[in-house]
Amino acid sequence: MAAIGAKKRKRIGIIYESFSLERKSGINVYVKAIYNALKEERDFSVKLLRVRSNSDLISDEYCEEELTSYMPDVIHNYSHFLLPTILPAVHSFINNNRLDIVHTQGIQCPSSRDISLIKKDNSKFKFILTQHGFPARHDLATLLGETYLAVVGREILRKADHVIVVNNFMKKLMMPYTGRGKISVIYNGVDTRLFRPLKNQDELRRKWKSKLGILEDKYLLLFVGRLSPEKNIFTLLRMMQLLDRRFKLAIVGDGLMYGPLFTFAKVTKIDDRVVFLGELPHREIVELYSMTTLGVSATLYEGFSLSVAEALACGVPVVCPRVQGVLEIVDDGEDGILIRDSRDYKSFAREVKRLAKNPELRREMGYNGRRKVERNFNFDNMINQTINIYRRVLRA
Known part of the structure; x- marks a missing residue:
């Protein structure tokens, strides 16, 4: 039983799509850093839901919940927006953990699309999305991706309470859909204690x-x-x-x-x-x-x-x-x-x-x-700025 007057910890749920060819991707580094930092925060508790391909058999020891989506890896890597719905799993993840914030990793991910379908104006949870990248104008994925942004992505960005992007170009690209006050640039961070010059x-x-x-x-x-x-x-x-x-x-x-x-x-x-x-x-x-x-x-x-x-x-x-x-x-x-x-x-x-x-x-x-x-570009900047977004969204 919580002590009288004790402050209630806010519950953060992070969803990320992790596929067999992207084990050391920037998204994975980002998610692990935010997750580990939130575990040390007195004001927050954190849960993870990982969506993985059927060929990615490596489990993440820190991930409490896991969902396998049965799609070929080639689709996972180049056309995430073609993935089938995972709405039941996402809905259960939000409700069972009574989340105050759910944080996804891009408009092209099925979790973001499905949360935009769940989210209502009176929903109790806040929706934060980090957009880690977007195709350039040179491949087939671009045509699909730009169409997706204009149609489905527009609705996802409208439903999001805040959008984080990793460079200023993406901020300019997405601001027409989000408005100026609902989008922030937070650069990805490097673990400078690990990545450092060695002497030997x-x-x-x-x-x-x-x-x-x-x-x-x-x-x-x-x-x-x-x-x-x-x-x-x-x-x-x-x-x-x-x-x-x-x-x-x-x-x-x-x-x-x-x-x-x-x-x-x-x-x-x-x-x-x-x-x-x-x-x-x-x-x-x-x-x-x-x-x-x-x-x-x-x-x-x-x-x-x-x-x-x-x-x-x-x-x-x-x-x-x-x-x-x-x-x-x-x-x-x-x-x-x-x-x-x-x-x-x-x-x-x-x-x-x-x-x-x-x-x-x-x-x-x-x-x-x-x-x-x-x-x-250090971890502390990335983590502190992201947690400040959580606090700002919860105050709104």
Whole structure:
């Protein structure tokens, strides 16, 4: 029995769609960080509902409730808005836990769509949505996605009590549907205690030498992310064709494009300088960054490029494209180099060679990048700003 006068804890329910090819996605990092922070808050209690694909058999130990949706992974990864209703499970999650706030991870997710159907003007719970990304204008998903935003997404955004986005471009895109006072930009955060420069480089070089074949006179380029079409990794492979044998590209991640990428590297005879490492734990990714000359990305679009921010946190400058989701992280010439066209592999090669030859400039950029992430893109900023949104919505 609660003590007389004790303050009632507000109940937060977080729903997220987690699929087998996105285990280390920015959404997963975000959800885990918010969840762990709420567990330590005296004013809140928190519950999680995870929606997963039938092939994702890995359970999350921190997730109290789980729902399996039986759809192919290819649909999960590119057309979330085609997923069937999960309304009964969402309705039960809200009612059984007597939630004060339910927080979903994007208008394209079935949970957001179904909550918009449940939510009435007199509903007791508040609805918060974080939009982590949106397709660029170059693929089939774009046409479906933009149609969805204009039709179903408009209603979801109208029903939401507050919308969080991860960059200012998305804020401009969605403000016509939300109004100015109901949308906020909160950048994703990096765990700067984990992602940091390491000192024991000789020991780590010995550990990774057999896997990477990195010698003292070699330059290591590192890509971390899903192997999916929008990451545009073929541009990085074409870049490698123009670089000499001192350069090695390590690719960390898994996904649908592994087969075509591996075949391309073999056919073009760069497979001895490109190593596919698959998914790695964050601890080993940090080890790799400590030996990395440059982080590289040729992504076509991003909501917030967490891998770019993590590279900067490790003191590693980056060469990446001038696209939304990167522009608000990297200052051209200060902590990295921005390439105008994501597919311009010649410019990538030119800038990589230029920076590789200038260790002083790389050190300065690495220092600037680390300071920026500590200041602007840390976990505490993301968590505190999100919890402040919860408090504001509950007061309204």
